[in-house]
Amino acid sequence: MTNDDLRGSVRFESVRKSFGAHVAIRDLSLTIRPGTLVTLLGPSGCGKTTTLRMLAGLEQPTSGRILIGGRDVTALPANERDVSMVFQSYALFPHMSVAENVAYGLRSSGLGRKPATEKAEQGLELVGLAGYGGRLPSELSGGQQQRVAVARALVLEPQVLLLDEPLSNLDARLRRRVRTEIRELQQRLGFTAVYVTHDQEEALAVSDEIVVMRDGEAAQIGAPRDLYEEPASEFIADFIGEANVVACEILGHGAGRARIRIGGYEHEMAARPVPSGAGRLAIRPNAVYLREADGGFGGRVLSAAYLGDHVEYEIETAAGTLFVTDPAVERVRPVGSSVGLGLAERGVAIIPSSPRGGRQVPPQTGRSA
Incomplete structure (x- = not known):
């Protein structure tokens, strides 16, 4: 299999994570196929966020390996992993315009102002916010702010997009709409996404596969229909x-x-x-x-x-x-x-x-x- 075939793939190989005497992740082995949206689902304290943070490079495994695109990234820092994260708080800069927020990562990586601005506008168009670049985040709704955060991550063209409880700050009706938008965008662009939530309905609605976690282990992995109709x-x-x-x-x-x-x-x-x-x-x-x-x-x-x-x-x-x-x-x-x-x-x-x-x-x- 070529590197192009592996681009966007993720593998956890016997990954374990301990915090002192507490074992947060126990021998996790998991393969995520390129171009799929996989959700880590489970109750509080099950290890789903720790798993995402290890993939992002914000935590280091105690043992085991993590591969992205066929490359061992276990010891690499976050900025060398070719992933982007969308946080539940959105983490938008309130004093910057929407376009400046989207272009921020591009500018930080050394891209010039004009090409960064052009890519930012393309990113906003991808998420249905063309023409909103001059506004401040405070002038947008919660759902629009979430889409800005997604655009900011996507313009970096990461192998894997990570979403950490991305809808938790939205009301129930807006959650349904934005999760549909995220799913449609992922399917249209074909990027790999790893999505963390504790909401079962949300996981069923957006996922190609769901990893249900319990006590630091994968209790069952499968398509939404399989998990619902054939629970293990x-x-x-x-x-x-x-x-x-x-x-x-x-x-x-x-x-x-x-x-x-x-x-x-x-x-x-x-x-x-x-x-x-x-x-x-x-x-x-x-x-x-x-x-x-x-x-x-x-x-x-x-x-x-x-x-x-x-x-x-x-x-x-x-x-x-x-x-x-x-x-x-x-x-x-x-x-x-x-x-x-x-x-x-x-x-x-x-x-x-x-x-x-x-x-x-x-x-x-x-x-x-």
């Missing part, structure tokens, strides 16, 4: 979306399908090969549908909340208490009423045995905490 552990099932995790009996498997029993109710579903016997089942709240009391397996409504486009229920069953979302808002089942429950074809997954990857759920409840 209870932790993944509950972290990527929400899931009820309950005990089940696996009756048999063949031709990519399994038959399971839960609370006396039998259900057939697509599944990876699994042995027969006791198992665990992750059930998405929208994969449970309500029937009359004499259908499916029985339950009793413990709570009901009308939320406009759906109703949220907690339903007590023989398998545990299930959290259920139902789009049938025209009929809200009263608390204390008996209902029958069935399972949809999608949104139900058998959880593989994984001593470290999951967490045990008390038998009296089916919903992961």
